[in-house]
Amino acid sequence: MEGLKKFPPRPTGAGEMFQLFRDGVPRTRAGLVTETGQSRSTIAARIDALVSLGLLAPAGESTSTGGRPPSNFAFDPTARVVLGIDLGATHARLAVTDLAATVLAETSAPLAITDGPDPVLAWVAETSEKLVATAGRRVNEVVGLGLGLPGPVDHTRGRPVNPPIMPGWDDVDVPGRLHTYLPVPVLVDNDVNIMTLGEHRTTFPTEQDLLFVKVATGIGAGIVMDGLLRRGAQGAAGDIGHIAVPGADAVPCRCGNTGCLEALAGGHAIAARLRDAGTEAATAADVVALVRAGDVLAGQAVRQAGRDIGAVLASSVSLLNPARIVVGGVLAEAGEHLIAGIREVIYQRSLPLATQHLRITTSHTGGQAxxxxxxxxxxxxxxxxxxxxxxxxxRSEAS
Structure with missing residues (x-):
């Protein structure tokens, strides 16, 4: 009925009740009775079960209103640890986090994804074990491993699908291979999606509709709608790097098409144009260094790359109506040149209603995303x- 106030469903099981605690706020048994509508005995039993798993822990006492002060319970994110791994074309970053994704220890190193799955995944496993020890934890405390790869990934199976810059990786059972080294659940996604999750979780947790755009050697986007990451039917959502730039030259792209955004505005593409103009640049990082050093030509090239990205994103803004676009990746470190180009075209070409409250910013989380x-x-x-x-x-069956 129109105008009828809707209330969120109340949790019915211990697992659903635990979700209330993931905000980090301590709660009492009496407070949970009010919040869930369940009996005190049911609440007590479920708290005991969650404490026995190590997910909840006593968190002091609340102020008494008469009689014995009620005990607080809170989520204990330190109970176990997780491995988070971000593999790029030429680098690797690894971290050990607690269950709230707070980084406890991290490391990074050069790593060529073109070396193939066997040496790369063996190195990942060995380095992960060392990093867990550095964090002061044991391998048997690791409850899962998350991995990002620089190419298309079938998330449900954890397998790369025809990744352009990852020879030898197509349809490789990445979770299965890592599981032989570390017997824990392994989840795999593309690098842009995990960066999107990291940025959303740490910097914009209340933003319901967000686009994260990574601009580096390649270009891709992650889509958050209604507060959730959207991967699409086959996990290919957000692959804006291979959308044709309106009115662009037919520059060949590594995907086999011409005029793709990545072929015009990716880090290697910009570096190639600068080399053609007589400026030494081999990578996206070189381009950023030139911009920061005040090289006018490099600044102009990055600004034009921003315009090309904006031309593709303008359609996405009109289609998805995000509240925020976050730009990350190496080229986002080039200052305002890239962002200015993106803003210029998006605000010019997108529907006024879609851009009325749109914010376009650079990543706050940076390399940790x-x-x-x-x-x-x-x-x-x-x-x-x-x-x-x-x-x-x-646990109940075991006991």
Whole structure:
């Protein structure tokens, strides 16, 4: 009925009740009775079950209104740890986090994804074990591993699908291979999606509709709608790097088409144009260094790249109506040149209603976005209501 106030559904099981605690706010048994509508005995039993799993812990006492002060309970994110790994074309970043995706230890190193899955995944496993020890934890405390790869990924199977810059990786069972080294659940996604999760979780957790755009060697986007990451039917949502730029020259792209955004505005494409003009530049990082040093030609090239990106994003803004666009990746470190070009075209070409309150900003999380997002991808699965219920049932059967 129109005008009827709607209330969110109340949690009905221990796993659903645990979701209330994931905001980090301590709660009392009496408060949970009011919040859930369940009996005190039911609440007490469910708290005991969650404490026995190590997910809840006593958190002091509340102020008494007469009689014995009520005890508080809170989510204990330190109970276990998670591995978050972000692999790029030429680098790797690894982190150990707690169950709230807070980084406890991290490391990064040069790594060529073109070396192939066997040496790369063996290195990931070995480095992960060392990093867990550096964090002061044991390998048996790791409850899951999240991994981002620089190419298309079938998220449901954890397998790369025809990744252009990853020879030898197509349809490789990445979770299965890593599981032989580290016997924990392994989740795999593309690098832009995990960066999107990391940025959303740490910087814009209340933003319901957001686009995250990574601009580096390649270009891709992550889509958050209604507060959730949207991967699409086959996990290919957000692959804006291979959308044709309106009115652009037919520049060949590594995907086999011409005029793609990545072929015009990606880091290697910009560097190639600068070399043609007599300026030494081999990578996206070189382009950024030139811009920061005040090179006029490099600044102009990055601004034009921003315009090309804006031309593609303008359609996405009209289609999806995000409240915020966050730009990350190496080229986002080139200052205002890239953002200014993007804003210029989006505000010019998108519907006024769609841009009325749109904010376009650079990433706040920076290089940590990927590893935090990879860890959050794992915790969202292992701490989901159904997963917690399964753990309780398993412990009950064992006892």
């Amino acid at each position: 990927g590893v935090i997002g990879a860890a959050a991808m794992v915790t969202d699965q292992i701490l989901a209501a159904s997963a917690v219920e399964a753990l309780i049932a398993e």
